[in-house]
Amino acid sequence: MNEEINIIVCIKQVPDPEGPPSAFQVDSKEMWVIPKGIPPVLSPFDENALESALHIKDTNKNVRITAISMGKKLARAVVIKALAVGADEIILLEDKNFDPKRLDCYSVAYVLATAIKKIGKYDLILLGRQAADWNFGQVGSGIAEIFEIPSITLAQNVKLEDGNVMVERVLPDGYEVIRVSMPVLITVSHEVGDLRYPSMHDIKKSKNKPITTWNIRDLGIELPQGHINLLKLFVPKQEKTCHFVEGESLEEAGANLALKLKEDKII
Amino acid sequence: MVEQKGVLVCAEVTDQGRISPITLELLGIGRKLADDLGSKLSAVIMGSEIGNIAEELIFFGADNVYLVDNPLLKEYQTDPYVTALQRLSKYVTPDIIVIGQTSIGQDLAPRLAFRLKTRLTTDCINLDIDPETKLLFQTKPVYGGNVLAVYACETKPQMATVRARAMSPSGRDDSRRGKVIPFDSKIDASLLKTEVVKRVKEEAKGVKLEDADIVVSGGRGIGGPDGFKQIDDLAKLLGGAVGASRPPCDMGWVSSTCQVGLTGKIVAPNLYIAISISGTSQHFAGMLGSKNIVAINKDPEANIFKVADIGIIGDYRKVLPAFIENLRKIAAHGSE
Numbered sequence: 248m249n250e251e252i253n254i255i256v257c258i259k260q261v262p263d264p265e266g267p268p269s270a271f272q273v274d275s276k277e278m279w280v281i282p283k284g285i286p287p288v289l290s291p292f293d294e295n296a297l298e299s300a301l302h303i304k305d306t307n308k309n310v311r312i313t314a315i316s317m318g319k320k321l322a323r324a325v326v327i328k329a330l331a332v333g334a335d336e337i338i339l340l341e342d343k344n345f346d347p348k349r350l351d352c353y354s355v356a357y358v359l360a361t362a363i364k365k366i367g368k369y370d371l372i373l374l375g376r377q378a379a380d381w382n383f384g385q386v387g388s389g390i391a392e393i394f395e396i397p398s399i400t401l402a403q404n405v406k407l408e409d410g411n412v413m414v415e416r417v418l419p420d421g422y423e424v425i426r427v428s429m430p431v432l433i434t435v436s437h438e439v440g441d442l443r444y445p446s447m448h449d450i451k452k453s454k455n456k457p458i459t460t461w462n463i464r465d466l467g468i469e470l471p472q473g474h475i476n477l478l479k480l481f482v483p484k485q486e487k488t489c490h491f492v493e494g495e496s497l498e499e500a501g502a503n504l505a506l507k508l509k510e511d512k513i514i
Numbered sequence: 515m516v517e518q519k520g521v522l523v524c525a526e527v528t529d530q531g532r533i534s535p536i537t538l539e540l541l542g543i544g545r546k547l548a549d550d551l552g553s554k555l556s557a558v559i560m561g562s563e564i565g566n567i568a569e570e571l572i573f574f575g576a577d578n579v580y581l582v583d584n585p586l587l588k589e590y591q592t593d594p595y596v597t598a599l600q601r602l603s604k605y606v607t608p609d610i611i612v613i614g615q616t617s618i619g620q621d622l623a624p625r626l627a628f629r630l631k632t633r634l635t636t637d638c639i640n641l642d643i644d645p646e647t648k649l650l651f652q653t654k655p656v657y658g659g660n661v662l663a664v665y666a667c668e669t670k671p672q673m674a675t676v677r678a679r680a681m682s683p684s685g686r687d688d689s690r691r692g693k694v695i696p697f698d699s700k701i702d703a704s705l706l707k708t709e710v711v712k713r714v715k716e717e718a719k720g721v722k723l724e725d726a727d728i729v730v731s732g733g734r735g736i737g738g739p740d741g742f743k744q745i746d747d748l749a750k751l752l753g754g755a756v757g758a759s760r761p762p763c764d765m766g767w768v769s770s771t772c773q774v775g776l777t778g779k780i781v782a783p784n785l786y787i788a789i790s791i792s793g794t795s796q797h798f799a800g801m802l803g804s805k806n807i808v809a810i811n812k813d814p815e816a817n818i819f820k821v822a823d824i825g826i827i828g829d830y831r832k833v834l835p836a837f838i839e840n841l842r843k844i845a846a847h848g849s850e
């Protein structure tokens with residue numbers, strides 16, 4: 248009998264990062280970004296991480312996937328997507344203290360690591376390469392550092408082979424294949440592919456899957472003191488005036504563009 | 515408590531055993547920060563048999579170069595690199611550590627920051643010393659670049675990774691003097707937790723995207739691999755490289771090594787031509803440093819026109835062939 252392989256996937260809820268620029272407004276009094284008119288979604292790279300976990304579950308026996316999401320208040324419809332696509336269980340770390348304004352990457356890694364310890368069993372910990380809102384890209388490495396386990400970042404493929412994990416890591420001009428034993432933490436890049444859509448059957452089945460909620464007291468910790476201060480937050484100005492090249496027809500405009508580039512000595 | 519002084523930058527070596535372009539940018543910003551603090555600029559260079567290039571870092575602005583030369587550091591691997599750098603940091607006790615936001619830096623810097631029990635701001639586009647507090651002010655794009663945030667950190671060393679092409683590279687001056695200091699990091703093979711089985715290079719034909727003077731990029735609106743043939747033709751004709759927004763890479767129309775943007779390559783060519791690219795902040799992150807930006811898009815409201823110098827509103831299928839043909843004519847004319 249194979250032993251069970253426990254995969255933990257950390258998924259963050261973010262305002263839809265593909266929203267228009269006007270959706271990201273800065274409230275200078277609150278010193279925070281207040282998204283306007285865009286729904287919360289799972290951070291896309293975390294979706295990729297989840298897809299990676301599901302792929303491992305598809306291709307191996309005895310794989311159990313536990314998703315964890317952390318936030319002040321989590322939209323159930325968003326995080327429960329993880330169960331619908333095939334995670335076995337989800338743990339929501341919800342507490343008024345988990346206010347993104349009061350957290351830095353260090354405290355997030357600490358809280359997530361504490362929750363993973365409480366779950367007890369972990370062979371593979373997967374996260375997205377960076378969160379699509381603050382784009383820090385260091386919580387994963389932080390968790391690995393806390394557990395003193397190896398980490399591999401920017402994975403484009405993760406699979407199990409003879410009890411080891413084989414990871415393809417994206418390089419600027421290709422990729423490298425890395426072999427590592429478990430437990431290991433891996434951050435996943437979009438190259439692994441989009442998260443699958445759940446079928447009606449999966450959605451129905453997911454209604455019976457366990458959803459656990461832990462607050463900071465359940466974890467038995469206090470938040471570490473923040474040491475990084477956000478001093479300023481503003482929307483960059485980047486408007487230029489564009490010179491539009493025209494012509495009687497689009498073909499003529501195209502030909503004129505060549506002339507314009509020559510005239511302006513750009514080519 | 516040991517006093518934390520000076521600035522330490524982490525040099526990177528290319529596969530060909532040379533100093534990488536971002537290293538010059540790190541030395542450029544590092545020199546400025548060190549001068550503003552009235553302190554020294556140190557550089558660390560890690561690898562195997564790299565002693566011959568250590569002195570170069572002095573010519574480009576470092577006062578001290580720590581040479582960490584060890585066969586285990588021949589290729590980048592997380593554990594030996596993090597450990598070597600942690601030991602060096604304990605020894606040098608810098609006030610500030612600056613690393614490139616590269617494939618290596620993105621992996622190395624976060625683990626190092628956690629191990630040194632300090633905080634790190636990743637992907638900075640500006641670093642300044644605050645004249646009053648002497649703290650490092652770190653400017654970082656967030657929300658895909660829609661918003662900029664400025665951070666300062668209370669723990670030492672203050673750590674930042676910087677985005678490629680965001681800082682001006684330092685110039686070479688062979689008369690600069692400094693010290694190359696070998697550092698024994700005392701790492702051994704027991705640290706290796708991972709094994710690199712192989713590295714697969716996707717050799718780009720022609721000019722490298724990051725080095726190209728002209729980049730021609732296509733987006734989702736190109737519609738498929740056939741359309742990219744035209745992009746390729748145009749790039750070849752101009753002696754430039756092919757780039758892309760993310761969707762064409764995801765859909766396999768072009769190699770994923772062509773992706774320009776926040777999670778792709780950062781380019782800053784003399785001319786960037788964006789064809790059928792809408793202009794999201796995540797794409798801007800990779801190309802706003804370009805000197806001249808040309809956009810072709812059928813949507814007059816497309817966001818790309820807000821950052822373009824020259825634009826054409828219309829279907830690229832009509833615009834591009836005539837553009838290419840006239841470029842050919844001009845080229846033929848010019849060489850007569």
Ligand SMILES: Cc1cc2nc3c(=O)[nH]c(=O)nc-3n(C[C@H](O)[C@H](O)[C@H](O)COP(=O)(O)OP(=O)(O)OC[C@H]3O[C@@H](n4cnc5c(N)ncnc54)[C@H](O)[C@@H]3O)c2cc1C
Pocket residue numbers: 264265291378379658732733734735736758759760761762773774775776777778779789790791792793794796797800810811812813816828829830831
């Ligand atoms: C965290 C994160 C990181 C990301 N990183 C990157 C990154 O590094 N790089 C990147 O590019 N994206 C990145 N993205 C994706 C990004 O948000 C956008 O989805 C992507 O840039 C859009 O690509 P596009 O402009 O080609 O496509 P679209 O936004 O779909 O735009 C297509 C454009 O083509 C035009 N068009 C269509 N047909 C024609 C025609 N026949 N002629 C002329 N014009 C035409 C349309 O008017 C439209 O403007 C990232 C997203 C996230 C969330």
